[in-house]
Amino acid sequence: MGERLVIIGADAAGMTAASVAKRRRRELEVIAFEKSAFASYAACGEPYYVSGDIPTLDKLIARTPEQFARAGIDLRHHHEVVAIDTDRQVVVVRNHADGTSSETGYDKLMYATGAVAAVPPIPGINRDGVHTLRTLDDADDLRSVATASRGRVVIVGGGYIGLEVAEAFHTRGWDVTVIEGLDALLPRTLDADLGAKVAEAAQTMGIKVRTGVMVDAIEGTDHVTSVDCAGEMIPADVVVVAVGSRPVVELAAEAGIPVGPTGAVAVDDHQRTGVEGIWAAGDCCEARHRVTGEIVNLHLATIANKAGRVAGFNMTGGDVAFPGTLGTAITRLHDLEVASTGARHADALAAGIDAVDTTVSGRTAAHYMPESSPITVRVTTERGSSRIVGAQIVGGAGSGKRIDVFATAIWEGMTAQGFEWVDLAYAPPFAGVWDISAIALRKAAEDALR
Amino acid sequence: MGERLVIIGADAAGMTAASVAKRRRRELEVIAFEKSAFASYAACGEPYYVSGDIPTLDKLIARTPEQFARAGIDLRHHHEVVAIDTDRQVVVVRNHADGTSSETGYDKLMYATGAVAAVPPIPGINRDGVHTLRTLDDADDLRSVATASRGRVVIVGGGYIGLEVAEAFHTRGWDVTVIEGLDALLPRTLDADLGAKVAEAAQTMGIKVRTGVMVDAIEGTDHVTSVDCAGEMIPADVVVVAVGSRPVVELAAEAGIPVGPTGAVAVDDHQRTGVEGIWAAGDCCEARHRVTGEIVNLHLATIANKAGRVAGFNMTGGDVAFPGTLGTAITRLHDLEVASTGARHADALAAGIDAVDTTVSGRTAAHYMPESSPITVRVTTERGSSRIVGAQIVGGAGSGKRIDVFATAIWEGMTAQGFEWVDLAYAPPFAGVWDISAIALRKAAEDALR
Numbered sequence: 062m063g064e065r066l067v068i069i070g071a072d073a074a075g076m077t078a079a080s081v082a083k084r085r086r087r088e089l090e091v092i093a094f095e096k097s098a099f100a101s102y103a104a105c106g107e108p109y110y111v112s113g114d115i116p117t118l119d120k121l122i123a124r125t126p127e128q129f130a131r132a133g134i135d136l137r138h139h140h141e142v143v144a145i146d147t148d149r150q151v152v153v154v155r156n157h158a159d160g161t162s163s164e165t166g167y168d169k170l171m172y173a174t175g176a177v178a179a180v181p182p183i184p185g186i187n188r189d190g191v192h193t194l195r196t197l198d199d200a201d202d203l204r205s206v207a208t209a210s211r212g213r214v215v216i217v218g219g220g221y222i223g224l225e226v227a228e229a230f231h232t233r234g235w236d237v238t239v240i241e242g243l244d245a246l247l248p249r250t251l252d253a254d255l256g257a258k259v260a261e262a263a264q265t266m267g268i269k270v271r272t273g274v275m276v277d278a279i280e281g282t283d284h285v286t287s288v289d290c291a292g293e294m295i296p297a298d299v300v301v302v303a304v305g306s307r308p309v310v311e312l313a314a315e316a317g318i319p320v321g322p323t324g325a326v327a328v329d330d331h332q333r334t335g336v337e338g339i340w341a342a343g344d345c346c347e348a349r350h351r352v353t354g355e356i357v358n359l360h361l362a363t364i365a366n367k368a369g370r371v372a373g374f375n376m377t378g379g380d381v382a383f384p385g386t387l388g389t390a391i392t393r394l395h396d397l398e399v400a401s402t403g404a405r406h407a408d409a410l411a412a413g414i415d416a417v418d419t420t421v422s423g424r425t426a427a428h429y430m431p432e433s434s435p436i437t438v439r440v441t442t443e444r445g446s447s448r449i450v451g452a453q454i455v456g457g458a459g460s461g462k463r464i465d466v467f468a469t470a471i472w473e474g475m476t477a478q479g480f481e482w483v484d485l486a487y488a489p490p491f492a493g494v495w496d497i498s499a500i501a502l503r504k505a506a507e508d509a510l511r
Numbered sequence: 512m513g514e515r516l517v518i519i520g521a522d523a524a525g526m527t528a529a530s531v532a533k534r535r536r537r538e539l540e541v542i543a544f545e546k547s548a549f550a551s552y553a554a555c556g557e558p559y560y561v562s563g564d565i566p567t568l569d570k571l572i573a574r575t576p577e578q579f580a581r582a583g584i585d586l587r588h589h590h591e592v593v594a595i596d597t598d599r600q601v602v603v604v605r606n607h608a609d610g611t612s613s614e615t616g617y618d619k620l621m622y623a624t625g626a627v628a629a630v631p632p633i634p635g636i637n638r639d640g641v642h643t644l645r646t647l648d649d650a651d652d653l654r655s656v657a658t659a660s661r662g663r664v665v666i667v668g669g670g671y672i673g674l675e676v677a678e679a680f681h682t683r684g685w686d687v688t689v690i691e692g693l694d695a696l697l698p699r700t701l702d703a704d705l706g707a708k709v710a711e712a713a714q715t716m717g718i719k720v721r722t723g724v725m726v727d728a729i730e731g732t733d734h735v736t737s738v739d740c741a742g743e744m745i746p747a748d749v750v751v752v753a754v755g756s757r758p759v760v761e762l763a764a765e766a767g768i769p770v771g772p773t774g775a776v777a778v779d780d781h782q783r784t785g786v787e788g789i790w791a792a793g794d795c796c797e798a799r800h801r802v803t804g805e806i807v808n809l810h811l812a813t814i815a816n817k818a819g820r821v822a823g824f825n826m827t828g829g830d831v832a833f834p835g836t837l838g839t840a841i842t843r844l845h846d847l848e849v850a851s852t853g854a855r856h857a858d859a860l861a862a863g864i865d866a867v868d869t870t871v872s873g874r875t876a877a878h879y880m881p882e883s884s885p886i887t888v889r890v891t892t893e894r895g896s897s898r899i900v901g902a903q904i905v906g907g908a909g910s911g912k913r914i915d916v917f918a919t920a921i922w923e924g925m926t927a928q929g930f931e932w933v934d935l936a937y938a939p940p941f942a943g944v945w946d947i948s949a950i951a952l953r954k955a956a957e958d959a960l961r
Contacts, residue, residue, distance in 0.1 A: 429570035
């Protein structure tokens, strides 16, 4: 009998690993167990299904079981792996379709269970009308709610998903309030003063924002009627809890696969877990931050896809190291774009980098163009060397993807000194003759080398 | 008496040099002679004034004489330098306001005469209704024409300016035909097959495009009535000639300032001309291409500003080298964006680089998003090393500024190998989970290292 690869969890990381491994070793038997009815779906697209930008849910399915079958991958839906026996190299699988359980042996195992929506212990969290957004079922439910009527939605959590859901409901004409417990919106990726710019823009659009205040309870009888926010009752017909997600590690932990300091599965740079023959990738496992060297557990599709690819190579005789993440992230709130990459000041300091922040404000296009809108760029550099370690951007259309220049520069270890000369593209609809990125880096070099 | 810097030509290069020099050496006397009524204006914005995107011409004036005066720079309009005596270090200046001439001595001289619209020797080129677009007066004239009526405009030249003028007239409801003598649109920055994509998009928008055919004559009595295009008469109420521009070197040549192989003023990497004490920058002078090492004369505002800055530093005791240009350029035709940077295949081969082209087509955003549109990226790399030497992009909104990632990578000498891992930003409205740039570079690495 040939070699068998078993995949636990058939989403980005798992199925990327499956596809890469199968392409590299055609004789490999690949079985992917997925407990839900969905595989390989674009969770990041869900807010745009809720908003109506995406007409049907099937658009979010990257590949169907039939497509995987044609690629020689045996994808089994409604099959939940409930135990891993690492000594015998078998997984115990429950078939939710017929209620049976069985064992399947593996030569190689890919642990890619992903993450689930975090649910904070707020009194009333289980009332009707309280939603999270993680699975396609969640998305379907939330869209039904959003389209059935128009009312008041309170979104608990002002991170990326919270804002995207806010945009979706706002687009549909709802009265939207976002509550963020920390001091500012997007606290994990933006400094507070830049988060405040996002809040200001949101409020100008008519989205209410409350920061630095906790939700004490979700009130109502069966169905939610209001949210108790530090004593103030905010009326709510619907509540969306978007306070992040947590890695699914129970199965690994029970099997003795080591979990790291972040609470996610520990892996080396080849995506090997602490147990021989078992790889992991995606939201369920850790990754190294390329700038700080810190071990992180970021739930980003980009990491899941790249790490899945690395695992797929290495489990088929390759030797590829995951080169680290910059945590690059981007989103929008209608016309406002937000992005960040690398390390912020505090993260850099914590990693022993003597960080200097430089902030410039300008325009996305030539000042005289109608599409020109404000943009603020913050660059974090290392004092003395001017090495670029992080960047944050908030601005109008055309702002967000500028982060890629910073991501490339940080990736390559470039310094701010000299960057002003880089030949970035200019035409009036797209930039000033000195692109705001180059202006920011010129000033950053002055600040870092002062 | 203190030291005096004289600037000939008060546009981007000249006034950037003036400003940098004055900031660095407050006691320096700075006099800028400008023969026209305008200084420091954004020529690149003119098509958007013609289109009506920009309401008034003054928006294109970056700084007024009063602003320069406050910065200690004596800007004199209607003053034309008609001769340079490099032995005596004086310029002869004609004051067009009062018809007088006088001499002004200089310690340092900045030659920044720019370029003028090229006017090909086509029979009938001087008929009424035939325009070029270079000066603000040109822009004013062309806007008057474009707004006075609606009719048929023939644009001779399918480069950046030609396309921008086409967009402007098309926006105003004119019947637009673009004629390009070479095989495809944008022949100086795009390969012919990509230029053909632009032509196809233009035609879909209702802009007629004729390529590979020359204009033999511009017909009419006083006023143009048609364009004779290889025997075919194309009716025209207005003709815009946009076949490029040529550097203004006569004054330099007469003064014995050496002109280089491109026909523009020769400079070293410190923007020094062949005559001690005389600097040059901008469209009138040469620059080194960073990838090919070739001496070029590109009329780009980005080069003028950077080279002017270099000159301003060096003429005040600095030691800054112009680090070369990639010729990065960008434009749009309504929603279609076009950009290029670095060396194309033929340019690279001519420079002794064993070039490999890789072309990928994809989407600007996640395929399921309504804003997702097609994008094609061509990357040119060096065989064996996979060093990135050039890139071209044609696609929908969000395509063009992606060129900056390539410009940054080329600038830094990055290879395509490994680039797929760079942590570029992903969210459904902005990219696929693997950005098209990373996909292109992954494939380019395979092609270059095969």
